[in-house]
Amino acid sequence: xxxxxxxxxxSGDVAPTILEGLSRLEYRGYDSTGVATIDNGILKxxxxxxxxxxxxxxxxxxxxxxxxxxxxxxxxTHGAPNMINAHPHTDQHGKIAVIHNGVIENFLELKQxxxxxxxxxxxxxxxxxxxxxxxxxxxxxxxxAEATLRSLRRxxxxxxxxxxxxxxxxxxxxxxxxxxxVLGVSDGATYCASDAPAIRPYxxxxxxxxxxxxxxxxxxxxxxxxxxxGSVVERAPEEITWSIEMAEKQDFPHYMLKxxxxxxxxxxxxxxxxxxxxxxxxxxxxxxxxxxLVSAGTSQHSCIAGSYIxxxxxxxxxxxxxxSEFVERYGSTVGIDSIILAVSxxxxxxxxxxAVDHSRMRAATVLGLTNTVGSTLTRVSRAYLIQQSGPxxxxxxxxxxxAQVLVLAQLALRLAKLRGKLSQDELDEYGANLxxxxxxxxxxxxxxxxxxxxxxxxxKDSRLFLFLGRGISSATAxxxxxxxxxxxxxxxxxxxxxxxxxxxxxxxxxxxxCVFVCPRGETHAEIxxxxxxxxxxxxxxxxxxxxxxxxIIGLSDEVIEMPKSIPELLSPVPYIVPxxxxxxxxxxxxxxxxxxxxxxxxxxxxx
Ligand code: M6R
Numbered sequence: 352x353x354x355x356x357x358x359x360x361x362s363g364d365v366a367p368t369i370l371e372g373l374s375r376l377e378y379r380g381y382d383s384t385g386v387a388t389i390d391n392g393i394l395k396x397x398x399x400x401x402x403x404x405x406x407x408x409x410x411x412x413x414x415x416x417x418x419x420x421x422x423x424x425x426x427x428t429h430g431a432p433n434m435i436n437a438h439p440h441t442d443q444h445g446k447i448a449v450i451h452n453g454v455i456e457n458f459l460e461l462k463q464x465x466x467x468x469x470x471x472x473x474x475x476x477x478x479x480x481x482x483x484x485x486x487x488x489x490x491x492x493x494x495x496a497e498a499t500l501r502s503l504r505r506x507x508x509x510x511x512x513x514x515x516x517x518x519x520x521x522x523x524x525x526x527x528x529x530x531x532x533v534l535g536v537s538d539g540a541t542y543c544a545s546d547a548p549a550i551r552p553y554x555x556x557x558x559x560x561x562x563x564x565x566x567x568x569x570x571x572x573x574x575x576x577x578x579x580x581g582s583v584v585e586r587a588p589e590e591i592t593w594s595i596e597m598a599e600k601q602d603f604p605h606y607m608l609k610x611x612x613x614x615x616x617x618x619x620x621x622x623x624x625x626x627x628x629x630x631x632x633x634x635x636x637x638x639x640x641x642x643x644l645v646s647a648g649t650s651q652h653s654c655i656a657g658s659y660i661x662x663x664x665x666x667x668x669x670x671x672x673x674x675s676e677f678v679e680r681y682g683s684t685v686g687i688d689s690i691i692l693a694v695s696x697x698x699x700x701x702x703x704x705x706a707v708d709h710s711r712m713r714a715a716t717v718l719g720l721t722n723t724v725g726s727t728l729t730r731v732s733r734a735y736l737i738q739q740s741g742p743x744x745x746x747x748x749x750x751x752x753x754a755q756v757l758v759l760a761q762l763a764l765r766l767a768k769l770r771g772k773l774s775q776d777e778l779d780e781y782g783a784n785l786x787x788x789x790x791x792x793x794x795x796x797x798x799x800x801x802x803x804x805x806x807x808x809x810x811k812d813s814r815l816f817l818f819l820g821r822g823i824s825s826a827t828a829x830x831x832x833x834x835x836x837x838x839x840x841x842x843x844x845x846x847x848x849x850x851x852x853x854x855x856x857x858x859x860x861x862x863x864x865c866v867f868v869c870p871r872g873e874t875h876a877e878i879x880x881x882x883x884x885x886x887x888x889x890x891x892x893x894x895x896x897x898x899x900x901x902x903i904i905g906l907s908d909e910v911i912e913m914p915k916s917i918p919e920l921l922s923p924v925p926y927i928v929p930x931x932x933x934x935x936x937x938x939x940x941x942x943x944x945x946x947x948x949x950x951x952x953x954x955x956x957x958x
Contacts, residue, residue: 352741353438353452354379355532356549357421357513357523360540361570364388366415368553369422372542373403375549378606379452380426380742382725383437387448387515388417394448394517398423398437421513421523423450426742427724429458429625430475439515440479442486443470447495447516449485451478452545453509453530454623454739461505481512495519496567496576499526503565503578508623513543526565526578529619534558534566534573536588541568546601547591556588607745607838607945611931612796614750617740618789618924621754624736624761631734632692632718633765636667639690639716643681644671645706646694647955649748649830650755654694656826656923657759663920664773664781665766677706682713689715694759696743696751697954698726707731720758722751736762746951747838749931752830753792753924760785760921784918791914791925799911799929806893806909807936813864816843817890818930819851819881820867821874827923828868831930838938838945848881861889866933868926869896869903872919882906895929 354376358365369386384406385398395417397410403424407413423438430436439448455461458477465483466472472479481502488498495516503510509529525532525543535542535550535557542550543566547557558573560566564584566575575584603609636642642661644654654671661667672680674693685691691710695703698721707717711731719728719735722743729735738754764781767773773781816835820828825847832845846855848867859865865885869878879902886892886906896903898912911929938945 352379352426354424354545354549355421355450355452355511355513355543356545357515357525357543357568358540359419359521359523359568359570362418364416365418365420367413369420370403370407370413371552372544372549373422373424376424376545377403378742378744379545380424382427382432383425384423385437385439385450386412386415386420386422387439388415388420389515389517389520390416392517392520394441394445394515396439396441396448398439399434400432400437419515419520419523421448421450421515428454428737428739429477430724431729432725436474436476438478440474440476440482442482444486446518447482447485447489447514449478449482450513451481452511453528454620455480455506455510456508456623457506459627481506482514485514489518495522496524496565499524500565500576500578500581503528509620511545522567522569524565524567525560527560528562528578529616532560534560534568536572539570541570541573543568548601551591555591557591558586558588605745605935605944605946607747607749607935610743610745610749611928611935613741614753614928615789615793615796617750617754618757618792620739620741621757622761622786622789623739624758628734628736629761629765632736632762633769635690635716635718635734636692636762636766637769640688642667642669642690642692643677643685644669644692644694645674645677645703646671647674647700647702649752649833650694650696652826652830652833653752653755653759655829656756656823657763659823659826660760660763660920661766664763665770666772667763667766674700674702674706678709682709685710685713685715687714690718691715692718692720693728693732694720694755695728696722696738696748698723698728699954701955704728704731720755722754744953745946746948746953747834747934747945749834752927756923757785757788784921788921788924791917792928794914795925795928799913800932802911803929803932804936806911807933807940809909810864810893811937811940813841813862815858816841816864816866817851817855817859817885818843818845818866818868819848820869821848821878821881822872823920823923824868824870824874824878824926827926827930828866830923830927831866831868831933834931834934835937837951838934838948839941839943840949841937848878851881852884856884856888859885859888859890863890865890865892866930867892867894867903867907869894869900870913870917870919870922870926871897871900872922874919879903879906895926
């Protein structure tokens, strides 16, 4: 996720406004900053790694001249956060500048084609292919908008882009596919930005671009066409009525809720991983004598879910280990044949990095899965994958869990293929199911939130929760419990349901709240037995199960019904969503701030 902002105005320099706009988009990314303007017909760019204010002060960006410009705040997905990889990127002659938010899946093919035509690239980004493609198209003597249109037709993936060129210095061309982009119009100035709050201080008239649309903006307004066929789209501006304060969290009262709702988008991005890195990690996983999944908190729960998927799909045994325990538990046996897959949203968690350092000293192979390009984990890993969920600001990790599980599931699929563990039909079916997950999560958000609110209202005074699941759902239960614990402070336990009779059942008394995660699948019959055990002791049963699952519904006091046909092995992703919402709604009812849980920090970088 990155933030983009463009502005053309009748007179005066745009750079100070672009910086203001970018600062309102900083929640979308903050590892590099860059601005391009056209000053006396010449394209000028200032950019570097670092937060907006630091880079702006260092490079005196506010003093840049020109009444047209574009700016970018980056959250790296391809290429480390440094000056070269910061946006804007240019063509070979420094005449076309592009900023981009999204992921270009086929950039390696496009880059190779351009390299064969003699283009030179300077960055490691996927974005850089765009100005080069436009440059190629403009050789055919077409204008900037048409050249951009033609270039975008060749791109697979997602984008919101703004293009500025000294060859046509009175316009900005912008377009979107899956990444957001909005235009703003006022007298004598036209804006484009990743979201409306960035524009709101200057105008309340906005036009939301839709997927597959391209707009050309100038001081007089805008023209929209469809990328696919160039046909013109008529759309009048709409007025926005909300305030800046409401807008920062995009109308959501808290970052946690905003991030829960972002999951369909973040998951679509997590399905756009670079093939060659997936292959590299898969090859390492295949080679290891033993594979440890090392992580903390939510990332550990993703690893527990991942371990079920690896063993069932790829027949690979993996050991999920809490990172703070790794060195004492396995430190003296880990060695040259061991693979450590360290999973960490931040890539900076102290305990995880300590386990990684120890493993490297003993010549083990360290692989990484993180959300943060340029983090310590990416620097110390032999190979790594980026989960691609964009910045997560809420201390309670939400989109992290779903993204990491989805990435681990993709790795398992690849490994299954490499090892010949699944038939072609099974591989195809599993792959198709993976791609349905973002839409399913969207449906779950639409259909369960109101129900969760009702349940939260009835559970608000519960003094103890027990979360239970069987098989892979035990990971979902653990993650649901962590969410509840960290933002509501209500004592709670989570166990694999079969283990509950070996101890936890002793705490059950009348009206103890018992949350059961019960997708359809191999564990279904057994979870019914576990529900009956708890019900017999007076527990209140709250079940998350498939719609019309009468056997579960008949035993439960409260039910959250989920869409049908979710494969059990992928169920942690959609099934965690109501539990995230339950924790959130209970925190709100208890008048607690879910974004600021006590005693917790987003990234735990201390021993
Ligand atoms: O950045 P990491 O994924 O390494 O962070 C690990 C934990 O600190 C983190 O998941 C923490 O438990 C969250 N607050 C959970 O919501």
